[in-house]
Amino acid sequence: MSQTTQLLFKNRVPGKTVFFKDFCANGGYQGLKTAIQTMSPLEIRDLVKAAALRGRGGAGFPTGVKWGFFPADKPGIKYLVCNCDEMEPGTYKDGVLLGADPHQLVEGMILSAFALQTQVGYIFIRYAYEKQAENLRRAIAEATQAGYLGKNILGSGFDFELHVHGSAGRYILGEETALLNGLEGIRPNPRSKPPFPAVRGLFGQPTTVNNVETIANIPHIVTGGAQWFKDLALTPDGSGTKLFGLSGHLNRTECFELPVGISLREVVETYGQGMWKNKQFKACLPGGASTPYLTREHLDVALDFASLEKVGSRFGTAGVTAFDDDTCMVAVTLNLIRFFARESCGWCTPCRDGLTMVRWLLEMLESGQGTPEHLEMLKDQLKNISGKSFCALAEGAMGPVAGLLTHFEQEIVDHIKGGRCPFCK
Amino acid sequence: MTPIELQTTSHLLDQQVLAEFIRHAGEIEHPREMIIDVLRAIQLHHGWVPDEGVELTASILGLTPVEVEEIATFYDKIFRRPVGRFVIHLCDSVCCWTRGADEIAAHLQKTLNIEFGQTTADGLFTLLPSCCLGCCGIAPAVMIKQQFYGPLTPEKVDELIATLRQEGSA
Numbered sequence: 001m002s003q004t005t006q007l008l009f010k011n012r013v014p015g016k017t018v019f020f021k022d023f024c025a026n027g028g029y030q031g032l033k034t035a036i037q038t039m040s041p042l043e044i045r046d047l048v049k050a051a052a053l054r055g056r057g058g059a060g061f062p063t064g065v066k067w068g069f070f071p072a073d074k075p076g077i078k079y080l081v082c083n084c085d086e087m088e089p090g091t092y093k094d095g096v097l098l099g100a101d102p103h104q105l106v107e108g109m110i111l112s113a114f115a116l117q118t119q120v121g122y123i124f125i126r127y128a129y130e131k132q133a134e135n136l137r138r139a140i141a142e143a144t145q146a147g148y149l150g151k152n153i154l155g156s157g158f159d160f161e162l163h164v165h166g167s168a169g170r171y172i173l174g175e176e177t178a179l180l181n182g183l184e185g186i187r188p189n190p191r192s193k194p195p196f197p198a199v200r201g202l203f204g205q206p207t208t209v210n211n212v213e214t215i216a217n218i219p220h221i222v223t224g225g226a227q228w229f230k231d232l233a234l235t236p237d238g239s240g241t242k243l244f245g246l247s248g249h250l251n252r253t254e255c256f257e258l259p260v261g262i263s264l265r266e267v268v269e270t271y272g273q274g275m276w277k278n279k280q281f282k283a284c285l286p287g288g289a290s291t292p293y294l295t296r297e298h299l300d301v302a303l304d305f306a307s308l309e310k311v312g313s314r315f316g317t318a319g320v321t322a323f324d325d326d327t328c329m330v331a332v333t334l335n336l337i338r339f340f341a342r343e344s345c346g347w348c349t350p351c352r353d354g355l356t357m358v359r360w361l362l363e364m365l366e367s368g369q370g371t372p373e374h375l376e377m378l379k380d381q382l383k384n385i386s387g388k389s390f391c392a393l394a395e396g397a398m399g400p401v402a403g404l405l406t407h408f409e410q411e412i413v414d415h416i417k418g419g420r421c422p423f424c425k
Numbered sequence: 426m427t428p429i430e431l432q433t434t435s436h437l438l439d440q441q442v443l444a445e446f447i448r449h450a451g452e453i454e455h456p457r458e459m460i461i462d463v464l465r466a467i468q469l470h471h472g473w474v475p476d477e478g479v480e481l482t483a484s485i486l487g488l489t490p491v492e493v494e495e496i497a498t499f500y501d502k503i504f505r506r507p508v509g510r511f512v513i514h515l516c517d518s519v520c521c522w523t524r525g526a527d528e529i530a531a532h533l534q535k536t537l538n539i540e541f542g543q544t545t546a547d548g549l550f551t552l553l554p555s556c557c558l559g560c561c562g563i564a565p566a567v568m569i570k571q572q573f574y575g576p577l578t579p580e581k582v583d584e585l586i587a588t589l590r591q592e593g594s595a
Contacts, residue, residue, distance in 0.1 A: 168500035
């Protein structure tokens with residue numbers, strides 16, 4: 001087992017939550033102090049760009065580039081919003097991080113707000129993470145008490161207030177513009193882009209939305225430097241560590257901080273401790289429910305943005321859900337599509353009607369009532385939905401369908417020929 | 426804005442909480458952002474959000490009831506109909522499914538003698554399917570009152586239901 005430098009999990013003790021005193025005792029708020037006392041906001045933004053940090057919420061957009069679009073110098077109110085809606089099946093890393101060490105995010109928020117010159121921040125957190133929301137409220141109170149939040153932070157003249165904003169369910173809130181609508185208290189359908197949130201975001205003002213893990217990495221980049229951060233990855237074009245949430249048919253289903261670029265084999269065999277009930281690895285979702293499947297032939301692929309794109313999948317959130325060789329991949333895909341179809345906000349037709357259609361097709365195929373025409377219709381839907389929907393929900397939903405057709409079309413054919421699911425006993 | 430009659434709202438919201446919401450709404454620039462907070466507080470106090478709860482939220486925030494209703498009906502964790510004392514949200518997403526959530530679903534329905542979406546005759550339990558709860562590492566799991574239970578087996582479900590029944594009759 002390779003020893004990974006622990007940044008985000010460095011204070012983590014299972015079953016406990018680290019608060020202010022212990023966080024500071026292990027270097028907490030040093031990154032913030034260094035940044036505010038010795039760096040300009042522009043220098044921090046350039047450092048994040050040089051560190052090649054890519055968004056940890058699923059899309060993987062380079063954070064420094066996103067921050068580069070932000071009008072930090074524009075006068076008037078600007079917002080920093082943290083996306084902690086984390087509702088994609090197989091993804092639970094942000095919940096684990098905030099359960100263990102909420103100040104990691106609070107320090108990151110203050111430092112990022114300074115870099116972007118935003119005066120107000122929100123952490124938008126899903127309904128199920130009430131414990132994490134409580135941890136954050138306490139951490140915010142502690143940081144305010146210490147003078148790290150509020151007016152004239154560390155004597156710099158910079159003011160920043162930070163709020164925790166609750167939700168009440170629904171996956172679509174993880175889409176950044178739907179989240180902004182939800183935060184404002186209007187119906188959370190996604191917004192049309194452009195204008196992008198950097199131009200017109202929360203309450204019509206310039207806004208940046210970043211994921212929990214992305215923000216929590218910022219103080220470590222300031223403390224360690226861009227090159228050090230890049231070198232934490234095992235792949236030359238990778239950068240940093242990543243929280244991997246393991247689930248499915250693995251012996252150990254826990255969350256680990258591992259280097260970007262670790263092989264799927266090491267994740268499955270070493271950290272997941274192999275397959276549950278001594279079965280064989282068949283496939284996995286490498287980064288949450290919207291990422292196309294990897295199979296046995298991909299076990300030695302490096303888990304990183306570029307290398308996964310090369311094999312037709314995505315790094316996503318690094319929530320690795322493994323399936324054993326007794327698993328029907330049509331049934332897996334049906335489960336995933338049921339989730340996406342139910343969570344569609346209903347705003348656009350390709351998503352609202354298209355995903356419902358795909359769900360019906362997969363139900364026909366899985367139950368053994370499918371015909372070759374249904375298979376053709378499924379392929380056709382891939383063309384009609386992917387790239388045609390208003391936001392990324394339907395696009396993501398079709399990821400596993402694409403993976404099913406690429407790697408497991410024979411399984412669909414077997415369902416049609418046999419008139420039943422070959423995996424049902 | 427219609428003045429809020431405190432006497433008629435006490436079944437919906439603790440009066441101190443209500444006063445705090447009114448104060449806060451008067452202080453911030455965008456009171457509408459409080460919709461979910463108010464609806465959740467009403468639900469916590471009353472068990473679910475009746476029409477008067479929507480109307481109360483609207484009057485606190487200076488909105489029309491329809492503006493609140495279109496939010497209340499969007500979110501699956503806001504109940505616009507009565508529910509049982511314990512709402513059991515069973516995850517039916519992929520990670521829980523790989524670890525036997527179907528078996529847990531069948532067992533819960535049989536034990537409680539209800540289907541998904543229904544409430545037991547004694548008003549104790551409502552059973553609802555839920556999308557991923559973030560419990561992928563302890564699958565299969567349920568959420569009850571924002572607490573999580575997993576990994577579940579039929580035996581553990583029996584223990585959990587027995588404990589909740591006891592709590593419910595106390």
